[in-house]
Amino acid sequence: MKRSGRVSYHLCRLLLGGVFVWAGAVKALDVPAFAGQVAAYQLLPYVWNYTVAATLPYVELLAGALLIANLRVKPAALLLILLNALFIVVLASVVARGLEIDCGCFGPDAGTTPLQALGRDIVLMALAVAVYWQYGRYAPPSGG
Amino acid sequence: MKQLQRTLLESLVITALGLLAGLTINYRVVIDAFAGHLTAPVTATTPAETGLPQPVLLAEVRELLNNGALPVDARDGGLFADGHLPGAVSLPLEEVETRLDDFGRQAAVGQTLVLYCNGYGCPDSFDLGLRLIAAGYRDVRVYEGGLPEWRDAGLPVVKEGGR
Numbered sequence: 378m379k380r381s382g383r384v385s386y387h388l389c390r391l392l393l394g395g396v397f398v399w400a401g402a403v404k405a406l407d408v409p410a411f412a413g414q415v416a417a418y419q420l421l422p423y424v425w426n427y428t429v430a431a432t433l434p435y436v437e438l439l440a441g442a443l444l445i446a447n448l449r450v451k452p453a454a455l456l457l458i459l460l461n462a463l464f465i466v467v468l469a470s471v472v473a474r475g476l477e478i479d480c481g482c483f484g485p486d487a488g489t490t491p492l493q494a495l496g497r498d499i500v501l502m503a504l505a506v507a508v509y510w511q512y513g514r515y516a517p518p519s520g521g
Numbered sequence: 522m523k524q525l526q527r528t529l530l531e532s533l534v535i536t537a538l539g540l541l542a543g544l545t546i547n548y549r550v551v552i553d554a555f556a557g558h559l560t561a562p563v564t565a566t567t568p569a570e571t572g573l574p575q576p577v578l579l580a581e582v583r584e585l586l587n588n589g590a591l592p593v594d595a596r597d598g599g600l601f602a603d604g605h606l607p608g609a610v611s612l613p614l615e616e617v618e619t620r621l622d623d624f625g626r627q628a629a630v631g632q633t634l635v636l637y638c639n640g641y642g643c644p645d646s647f648d649l650g651l652r653l654i655a656a657g658y659r660d661v662r663v664y665e666g667g668l669p670e671w672r673d674a675g676l677p678v679v680k681e682g683g684r
Contacts, residue, residue: 405543408550413641417669427554431547436539443535452531459532477639478669 386508386515390454393504394444397457401438403484404430414481418471436460444508454509461502468495574636574650574661579674582635582664590633590662593653595645602681606637606671609679614638614645617652625656633660640667 404411412430415421421429437460443453464482471478471491480494489497544551577585586592592609594601601611612624628634634653636646650661664671672678 405546408547410641412550412554413666413670416666416673417640419669419673422673424554428551431551432540432543435543435546436536439535439539439542449531449535452528452535455528456532456535477643479641479643481641 382511383515386511389504389511390444390447390450390508393454393457393501393508394441396501397437397441398445399441400483401434401436401441403434404481405434405438407484408434411481411484414479417476417478417481418467419474419476420467420470451509451512454505454512457505458502458509461498461505464498465495465502468498574647574654574663576665577635577662579664579666579670582637582662582666582671583676585633585635585662588633590635591628592664593628593634593636593646593649594668595636595638595649596643596668600639604668604672604678604680606668607677607679609637612649614649614652617649621652621656628658630657631659633662634658635662635664637664637667637671640669641665643667 408427408430411434412427415426415429436456440453440456440460443449444457468480468491471480472495476491478491480489480491482489482494482497586606586608592606594605594609594611595614596611597613597615598611601609601613605611610624610627612620634650636650636653638645646663646665646667650663653661668678
């Protein structure tokens, strides 16, 4: 029981880390295209879309890399919980406003609708919450 | 509680490091954006060289339109009626086959066309561009920022009937 719990904790950690490293890397490689996608959300003054596009991928990349490396897992998971909560609110506003845009979550050509992205972010949120809560149980600071 | 505060603080430090890394690597893009010179994602070439519609940025779109280019709206007629670029002609991608002859009477094949739709996530303007190039149009550009970027830049949007 305990062993399978530990295995699933580490799988969740690696999966969550992998997803965010990938999402961050794809967007970091084409900042102007990602800026265009942030602009499509119609939430920020135009130039701020570029600031978000220039920085957000690196926050995702760093948090994902820490999870994969098994370092600072709890703060990295908490950061991804907060980030996902933000994404969910933003995507919900897109759905509420009836905008037909690509979410831009995994780069320019992912072709995901806001509703699909919303569902995916809820799953990622659950994954991040699981890693956060299970951390103390399966990977306490003492290393046990 | 103290544990949570500490975790939160560490999360903030990770965020700050990520922001710092992004700003360090992309400082040029951010400075250019604030200075009003947006970074072009693709080096401009003429359509004749590639056989593909060429992407253009907002600043170039404004210049092209000032020089007589024709904006072409690839979205459906309802969205066009709700708001479009001044002087734009509606040519929805789904109706291109039936409306191409009509369109030909409004735009000669040598005319510079600036196609747009609903912004970066919308492929219709690019697909329409391919169709127009196949129909013989020689200077087809795609404004990928589309109506959302145009409107957010504070530029005029016209409802149906207006020009």
